[in-house]
Amino acid sequence: KQEVTQIPAALSVPEGENLVLNCSFTDSAIYNLQWFRQDPGKGLTSLLLIQSSQREQTSGRLNASLDKSSGRSTLYIAASQPGDSATYLCAVMDSSYKLIFGSGTRLLVRP
Amino acid sequence: EAGVAQSPRYKIIEKRQSVAFWCNPISGHATLYWYQQILGQGPKLLIQFQNNGVVDDSQLPKDRFSAERLKGVDSTLKIQPAKLEDSAVYLCASSLGGGATEAFFGQGTRLTVV
Numbered sequence: 001k002q003e004v005t006q007i008p009a010a011l012s013v014p015e016g017e018n019l020v021l022n023c024s025f026t027d028s029a030i031y032n033l034q035w036f037r038q039d040p041g042k043g044l045t046s047l048l049l050i051q052s053s054q055r056e057q058t059s060g061r062l063n064a065s066l067d068k069s070s071g072r073s074t075l076y077i078a079a080s081q082p083g084d085s086a087t088y089l090c091a092v093m094d095s096s097y098k099l100i101f102g103s104g105t106r107l108l109v110r111p
Numbered sequence: 112e113a114g115v116a117q118s119p120r121y122k123i124i125e126k127r128q129s130v131a132f133w134c135n136p137i138s139g140h141a142t143l144y145w146y147q148q149i150l151g152q153g154p155k156l157l158i159q160f161q162n163n164g165v166v167d168d169s170q171l172p173k174d175r176f177s178a179e180r181l182k183g184v185d186s187t188l189k190i191q192p193a194k195l196e197d198s199a200v201y202l203c204a205s206s207l208g209g210g211a212t213e214a215f216f217g218q219g220t221r222l223t224v225v
Contacts, residue, residue: 004153006153031209031210031211032210032211034213034214036216041221042218042219043115043117043202043216043217043218043219044154044202044204044216045216046213046214046215046216049213051211052210089153089154091214093210093214096166096167097142097159097161097166097208097209097210098156098159098166098167099144099156099204099214100156101146101153101154101155102153103151103152103153104152104153
């Protein structure tokens with residue numbers, strides 16, 4: 001059974017810092033991995049999608065990497081801003097196209 | 112293109128009452144998911160449809176939850192009777208289908224059972 005873990009559960013950093021969020025999964029038989037952002041009381045916004053054959057994806061200040069063999073992904077946020085404060089969720093799509101989520105990392109960027 | 116639409120946004124009901132949520136996926140998306148997200152946790156998959164067929168409902172509490180996807184487009188999720196522990200955000204998502212595609216989420220329905 002696929003399990004997804006995210007560390008840390010919460011993170012508080014001063015504005016301008018570069019930071020890394022971690023995601024690990026137990027079964028490497030995945031189609032893709034997605035990183036989402038969730039603001040309080042809102043739905044999920046897709047940030048980056050990495051296919052199983054890819055190593056990384058970039059969008060603006062965000063860079064996500066995938067190491068399928070070790071079951072790990074990282075989300076790197078450069079030059080963090082208070083507007084980046086949110087919960088970040090990673091999800092893997094397993095071999096039956098189920099999207100399985102971690103429990104998220106709550107990020108607070110202090111001005 | 113229009114996103115995933117869900118209604119209502121908020122619902123408060125008493126325990127033992129029934130409630131229904133509606134989801135309209137992105138046009139052309141074959142796969143539709145319903146998730147339950149309890150405060151402070153990640154979303155938990157309740158049911159997954161491929162067109163109008165159920166792919167996975169292993170975590171759906173079938174004694175009280177039911178879901179259908181009419182004609183492979185819109186979907187409804189029903190709870191009857193509701194329990195206090197059903198208080199959560201119910202999220203609907205859709206994707207084109209297959210392993211290479213991105214999932215898009217609606218704004219969710221926040222259910223409070225009192």
